[in-house]
Amino acid sequence: MILGLLVLLVAGLLSGALAWILAVQVLRLVRRRSRSAYLSESKKRFTHAVSALFVVIGMYYALIAVDIPNREKTILRHILLVSLCITLAWVLVKVIRVVEAILLEKYPVEVLPVNSRARRYRTLTQVVRRLLTVIVILLAALFTLTVFAPIRTVGGHLIASAGVASIVLGIAAQGTLGQVFAGLQLAFTDALRVDDVVVLEGEWGRIENVYLTHVIVRSWDERRIVLPTTYFTTKPYQNWTKYETRVLGTIDIKLDFTADIDHIRQKVQELLEENENWDRKYWVLEMTDVSESTVTVRLTASAPNGPQVWWLKVQIREALYKYVRDHHPQWLPRGRSAYQP
Numbered sequence: 001m002i003l004g005l006l007v008l009l010v011a012g013l014l015s016g017a018l019a020w021i022l023a024v025q026v027l028r029l030v031r032r033r034s035r036s037a038y039l040s041e042s043k044k045r046f047t048h049a050v051s052a053l054f055v056v057i058g059m060y061y062a063l064i065a066v067d068i069p070n071r072e073k074t075i076l077r078h079i080l081l082v083s084l085c086i087t088l089a090w091v092l093v094k095v096i097r098v099v100e101a102i103l104l105e106k107y108p109v110e111v112l113p114v115n116s117r118a119r120r121y122r123t124l125t126q127v128v129r130r131l132l133t134v135i136v137i138l139l140a141a142l143f144t145l146t147v148f149a150p151i152r153t154v155g156g157h158l159i160a161s162a163g164v165a166s167i168v169l170g171i172a173a174q175g176t177l178g179q180v181f182a183g184l185q186l187a188f189t190d191a192l193r194v195d196d197v198v199v200l201e202g203e204w205g206r207i208e209n210v211y212l213t214h215v216i217v218r219s220w221d222e223r224r225i226v227l228p229t230t231y232f233t234t235k236p237y238q239n240w241t242k243y244e245t246r247v248l249g250t251i252d253i254k255l256d257f258t259a260d261i262d263h264i265r266q267k268v269q270e271l272l273e274e275n276e277n278w279d280r281k282y283w284v285l286e287m288t289d290v291s292e293s294t295v296t297v298r299l300t301a302s303a304p305n306g307p308q309v310w311w312l313k314v315q316i317r318e319a320l321y322k323y324v325r326d327h328h329p330q331w332l333p334r335g336r337s338a339y340q341p
Contacts, residue, residue: 049094053087056080081147089140093133100129119193123210126194127187130212179213182229186210192232192239197247197306199238200227204306220310240306246279249309251299251317252288255324259331261287261297264320268299271319277312279304294333 060080063073103125186192187210196207198217205219215232217225231237240247255264265285272278282302289296299316303309324331 046094046098049087049090053084053091056083056087060084078147082144085140085144085147089136092136096129096132096136100125119195120190123193124187127183127210127212131184134212176213179229182233183210183212183214186215186229186232193241196242197240199240200231200235201225204238204240204310206306220307246281246302246304247306247309248282248300248302249313251313251320253297253299253317253320254294254333255297256331256333257290257293257295259295259324259328261285261295263328264297264324264331267323268316268320271316271323272301275312275315277303277308277315279308293335 060077063076063080068076104122106121192198192207192210192215194207194210198205198207200217203219205217205225208216208218208224211229213229215227215229217227219225268285269283272283279302283300285297285299287295288298301309301312301316303312
């Protein structure tokens with residue numbers, strides 16, 4: 001009994017060591033022929049999983065040859081089959097992540113703000129990777145459970161009553177499945193992409209990540225808003241970067257009706273030229289309203305993306321207010337009263 005266990009242990013260790021050596025050599029060869037920076041870090045991510053898988057495989061086949069009582073051999077066989085399912089799933093998940101990383105390297109993060117095609121494929125790749133990971137884990141759990149005879153028997157009874165079970169499970173999982181299908185719809189229809197700038201619930205933010213069941217939106221003040229994927233398929237929202245990342249921002253300013261609009265326009269142009277958030281493509285200053293004591297001027301200017309247009313609006317509004325306050329205070333809105341004796 002003890003000798004048999006030692007043989008199993010030695011066989012497993014030898015198989016794992018051989019697999020580790022082969023995996024390192026293969027990865028070294030691939031790194032020489034590939035420009036992927038991810039493969040330089042894949043040794044720790046991939047070789048451990050492959051080594052563990054081959055340790056289990058070596059012990060499983062060594063179990064056939066060793067002299068161990070049938071009862072203990074059956075128990076060890078079940079343990080090794082469960083371990084085989086788990087380690088195989090581990091290897092497949094690592095393979096999926098390696099493939100994802102290699103594909104994402106074709107669309108580097110640096111080009112995301114200006115390349116909608118890159119953002120689309122990055123979003124699609126990440127969603128598909130998560131879907132495949134979930135499928136692999138579920139299949140591994142299913143095969144692990146079927147190793148045990150009592151569970152197989154229960155499974156047969158469940159299949160016989162699949163009509164009732166499917167109805168119950170369908171009702172219970174309706175919300176979750178709806179979110180999963182909504183996440184796939186967002187990815188495959190290109191309705192939403194990572195790094196899109198959106199306006200929802202009265203505030204704007206940037207799409208930080210798209211998962212199967214939820215979307216994380218990073219707001220302008222660094223808060224994380226977590227919304228179900230069904231929100232983006234059932235409710236209207238603004239997508240400022242659907243076709244291009246350049247966006248327009250507007251500022252409304254109230255001034256006294258004696259203000260020199262041409263002078264204000266010239267000053268606004270100077271402020272825009274000094275501001276790094278303006279993309280030097282478009283701006284206009286127009287008078288949009290006149291009341292009894294004030295006029296409203298509206299500045300419209302363009303910026304490369306949503307966050308920059310926000311800071312452009314904030315900085316220009318503040319700088320223009322300071323200029324009027326310090327140099328032309330008479331242009332600030334004020335009340336008037338007439339006295340007639």
